[in-house]
Amino acid sequence: MGAEAGGPRGTAPGQQLRALFYALAPGESSFRTVEEVPDYVEKSIPFFITFIGLEFAVSWIQKRKLPGRINDGISSLSLGILSRLPDVLFRSIELISYIHVWNNYRLFELPWDSPWTWYLTLLGVDFAYYFFHRMSHEVNILWAAHQVHHSSEDYNLFTALRQSVLQKYTSWMFNLPMALFIPPSVFAVHLQFNLLYQFWIHTEVITKLGPLEWILNTPSHHRVHHGRNPYCIDKNYGGTLIIWDRIFGTFEAEDAKVVYGLTHPVNSFDPIMLQLRPLAHIWNTFWATPGFCNKLSVIFKGPGWGPGKPRLGLPEEIPVITGKEVPFNPWVPAYLNCYALVHFAVIVDLYIELLASMTMLSQGTVLLRIGFIILSLASFGLLMENKSKAGILEIIRCLVFIVVYKHGHFRSHFPFLGYAYELRVTNGHHGGLPALLPAWAWLAQMELTKQGTKWQNELV
Numbered sequence: 001m002g003a004e005a006g007g008p009r010g011t012a013p014g015q016q017l018r019a020l021f022y023a024l025a026p027g028e029s030s031f032r033t034v035e036e037v038p039d040y041v042e043k044s045i046p047f048f049i050t051f052i053g054l055e056f057a058v059s060w061i062q063k064r065k066l067p068g069r070i071n072d073g074i075s076s077l078s079l080g081i082l083s084r085l086p087d088v089l090f091r092s093i094e095l096i097s098y099i100h101v102w103n104n105y106r107l108f109e110l111p112w113d114s115p116w117t118w119y120l121t122l123l124g125v126d127f128a129y130y131f132f133h134r135m136s137h138e139v140n141i142l143w144a145a146h147q148v149h150h151s152s153e154d155y156n157l158f159t160a161l162r163q164s165v166l167q168k169y170t171s172w173m174f175n176l177p178m179a180l181f182i183p184p185s186v187f188a189v190h191l192q193f194n195l196l197y198q199f200w201i202h203t204e205v206i207t208k209l210g211p212l213e214w215i216l217n218t219p220s221h222h223r224v225h226h227g228r229n230p231y232c233i234d235k236n237y238g239g240t241l242i243i244w245d246r247i248f249g250t251f252e253a254e255d256a257k258v259v260y261g262l263t264h265p266v267n268s269f270d271p272i273m274l275q276l277r278p279l280a281h282i283w284n285t286f287w288a289t290p291g292f293c294n295k296l297s298v299i300f301k302g303p304g305w306g307p308g309k310p311r312l313g314l315p316e317e318i319p320v321i322t323g324k325e326v327p328f329n330p331w332v333p334a335y336l337n338c339y340a341l342v343h344f345a346v347i348v349d350l351y352i353e354l355l356a357s358m359t360m361l362s363q364g365t366v367l368l369r370i371g372f373i374i375l376s377l378a379s380f381g382l383l384m385e386n387k388s389k390a391g392i393l394e395i396i397r398c399l400v401f402i403v404v405y406k407h408g409h410f411r412s413h414f415p416f417l418g419y420a421y422e423l424r425v426t427n428g429h430h431g432g433l434p435a436l437l438p439a440w441a442w443l444a445q446m447e448l449t450k451q452g453t454k455w456q457n458e459l460v
């Protein structure tokens with residue numbers, strides 16, 4: 001799944017589309033080597049964007065209601081981009097560890113081109129995902145990584161892309177038993193299909209799917225998984241199949257209206273804080289809890305555990321749902337929303353361009369671009385929270401952009417956005433407006449200062 005991936009087969013648009021639904025036959029998605037396996041996830045980005053547009057259209061037609069919000073959507077996509085950045089620099093740890101076990105410890109080799117191996121790997125990867133996902137909810141240190149995916153109070157296709165940077169550093173070990181007999185090339189295909197399948201189920205526009213609900217993980221089942229109603233907690237861990245939940249007693253059908261998000265909402269759109277705050281919480285609780293065994297329990301028991309409580313905490317401590325829950329939605333001026341949207345689009349473009357051209361870029365340019373993307377996403381998060389320091393960070397970001405762009409480290413994937421880049425630099429060259437963007441940022445800062453601590457939570 002590195003830059004060199006992309007085989008002769010499995011990359012046509014129709015196949016990419018079917019990959020999102022785990023609907024490729026073994027014959028068209030089996031490869032001899034890992035290097036031949038297409039990067040199905042990165043090649044799905046245009047489909048992600050198309051489906052998000054489709055969800056907005058269908059939701060508007062169905063309910064005259066948009067399925068998401070600008071602040072929450074930018075936050076989810078920012079987390080999605082952040083989670084993929086390590087893969088720009090390194091081959092995925094999930095693949096590195098798997099290939100290491102295969103090379104050194106395999107017991108026997110199943111044939112890579114057999115449909116039986118393909119179907120067995122489908123089941124194996126999905127069962128490993130169930131087990132990993134369940135542990136991610138029941139073990140506090142794993143939850144610290146996974147909770148990022150649950151931190152949205154909306155439920156839409158943006159939420160599907162809201163992923164943790166740290167999660168793959170906890171999930172890799174659950175796949176290793178398969179490396180004793182399943183070739184890495186087959187595993188690398190199913191690892192991606194399992195992830196991609198979980199994209200389309202993050203929606204409210206699909207209600208129920210009849211008999212498919214018995215076997216497959218569906219939008220309805222996964223809505224329950226994202227709920228913070230007491231009946232939803234620790235339920236429906238399945239990835240592609242729901243049979244594991246039915247077998248191991250963690251299945252729950254959708255019933256009362258689901259209220260989404262964490263039982264104790266984090267109230268933040270800052271993608272860096274959303275990753276790090278749970279770790280800080282564990283660190284503080286670890287030192288504040290007396291006794292060595294209790295300290296270990298803080299790390300390895302459930303997030304709701306405390307001294308004297310059962311392993312997964314007390315169900316009665318889960319806040320009841322009143323139906324009056326209001327999502328975190330700090331007010332920002334409309335023009336700032338537009339500003340954030342436009343600049344976020346530029347960053348998405350920069351990210352896509354980075355993926356397309358990273359093999360041709362120097363390591364310095366790649367690192368510079370990654371650093372700028374992280375800085376930008378952090379700045380947008382603060383902007384969406386109406387934080388007073390957002391304007392200052394935005395000015396710094398825009399100045400960094402101009403300096404780096406003028407030295408030729410950025411380039412656009414799309415001609416119309418390339419024009420936007422040129423516009424800024426042309427302004428810089430003419431000297432009339434030394435920097436269009438810092439001026440915008442300065443205005444934003446003025447507005448934020450004027451607004452002070454005025455917060456208004458409102459449902460959109």
Ligand SMILES: [Zn+2]
Nearest residue numbers: 133146150225
């Ligand atoms: Zn989960």
Ligand SMILES: [Zn+2]
Nearest residue numbers: 149160202222
């Ligand atoms: Zn989910």
